[in-house]
Amino acid sequence: MACSTLKTVLCYIRFWLDRVVDFIFSLYWNCKKEVVPDLEEKHAFLAESALTLARKIREKELKSEDLVRAVIERIKQVNPIINAVAEERYVAALDEAREVDRIIAAGMSEEEARKKPFLGVPFTLKESHAMKGMKFTMGLWSRRREVATEDSEALVRLKVAGAIPVATTNLPELLIWQETRNPVYGMTNNPHHTGRTPGGSSGAEAALTASYATTISLCSDLGGSTRMPAFYCGVFGHYPTPGTTNLRGVFFRKGDDTDKDSMLSLGFISKHVEDIAPLTKIVAGDKAHLLKLDRDINIQDIKFFYTESADDCHVSPLTPGMKAAMNRVLAKISNEIKSSGNGPEPYNHEGFGYMYKLWFYWMSKEPDDYASLFNNGVAKANCFVELIKKLTCLSRHCFFTIMRLLELQVLPKVNAEWAEKITKDLKDDLFGKLGDNGVLLFPSAPQPAPYHYSCMVRPYNFAYWGVVNMLKCPAIQVPLGVNSQGLPIGIQVVAAPYNDALCIAVAKYLEKEFGGAVMACKVKHRQ
Secondary structure, three states: OHHHHHHHHHHHHHHHHHHHHHHHHHHHHHHHOOOOOOEOHHHHHHHOOHHHHHHHHHOOOOOHHHHHHHHHHHHHHHHHHHOOEEEEOHHHHHHHHHHHHHHHHHOOOHHHHHHOOOOOOEEEEEOOEOOOOOEOOOOOHHHOOOEOOOOOHHHHHHHHOOOEEEEEEOOOOOOOOOOOEEOOOEEOOEOOEOOEOOOOOOHHHHHHHHOOOOOOEEEEEOOOOOHHHHHHHOOEEEEOOOOOOOOOOEOOOOOOHHHOOOOOEEEEEEOOHHHHHHHHHHHHHHHHHHHOOOOOOOHHHOEEEEOOOOOOOOOOOOOHHHHHHHHHHHHHHHHHOHHHOOOOEEOOOHHHHHHHHHHHHHHOOOOOOHHHHHOOOOOOOOHHHHHHHHHOOOOOOOHHHHHHHHHHHHOOOOOHHHHHHHHHHHHHHHHHHHOOOEEEEEEOOOOOOOEOOHHHHOOOOOHHHHHHHHHOOOEEEEEEEEOOOOOEEEEEEEEOOOOHHHHHHHHHHHHHHHOOOOOOOOEOOOO
16 A cells, blocks of 8 residues: 555656656747648648559549659758658659659559559658668768668568659667657657657658658657657557568668567558558568458457556656547547447556566567667677767767667666566467457557657656557557647557557547547648
């Protein structure tokens, strides 16, 4: 009882400390806020799904060149405000679009059209996806002149599907951080409030998507890197079941047996749920059938579970707005399925009290050698040396990168026997309850998009996403409108491994009921 009371008191203190932190950071960043311009009516088609745009191109209602040019013009309009693009290939993309228009004008068979479902549709991708001839820096100053010598497998597959790469986008240094900032390209801003982070590591992709500046957004997720930016920017983000998307050419990964047990999975950020399944099929390739994406699902047949909040002391308490978002979803679903008698049931497990600690343990099993990558493979970095260099202004690294190094080299290791046992217990219990027709409604984060740099004092708040990576199961981030400050809020929908279709089906339902993506600007229409 005494322990429980103490924890309650500490959570209350933490809640108010978070308010103080936000107030202090707001004094600076609210004065720096810029507004993303509305989308011009002539480019209103950029609000449509990639599937719709592909259909219009095939049916000659829209030229690929016009679509690619519109994306380029929109990027040029918003990028000075959000700083999302790492490197562009506009001229080449327009040439490829004109070739698509020539092919379509000459006539395509139905078989050819099926093989290229996104023919002529432009896309952007995080700079950590290798693209031949383009910068491949991972945000490291020591790699600022590095250029990829071949395309990543995911990029190859998207090109085969007919999509056209337009630009690579910004990322955090070495990817593992909650903000998109590095010494090479600088910092990316959230288009809803440019004084706040769009998240990481796919923050630039989410910022472009929420600004109508990209139509397809290829990302990756190892600790929430797709879902976090989707949440902060008010769009959808899917984390497919790990092991189903080929990782060759992504952040030094080779796509071989060293990746077979990885938490890393490739996914997409999107304005529309309908794009996610067909895009995921493309990057999953011959493993797409494992995800059951064509499964016909009735919302009435799904078993719903929910977790109101986790009991992890590393993580800030949920704000009232986040709790209210969950309650609105529960009320809507309860009303929808009341006739079936399968109302949402609460779910918790002691493992959720150690979300960050468990993710940290399983990160140690990933093939990446962080200390070596820190120096671009030349030598392993020493955290104390790097900290002294940073404090004396002799370092080209971000402070959060050095924090990660300190964490790896100084903090005590997690007990392996304990971590593996509690992980197994959590998986067995949760997946046993979910089965092949259940989902868990799970909080996304303690709060909406934080102010720039404020994550430094709350470094573990990504754990609501990270625990899903640790579980190696699919999840989709779903927007649910905005809070009292006008910032996007939402929840995650989680399913047992290979039940991605369940996540997507629930996301489609919530998209219809709650209005879908929360865009950072409007589409101009004539009065």
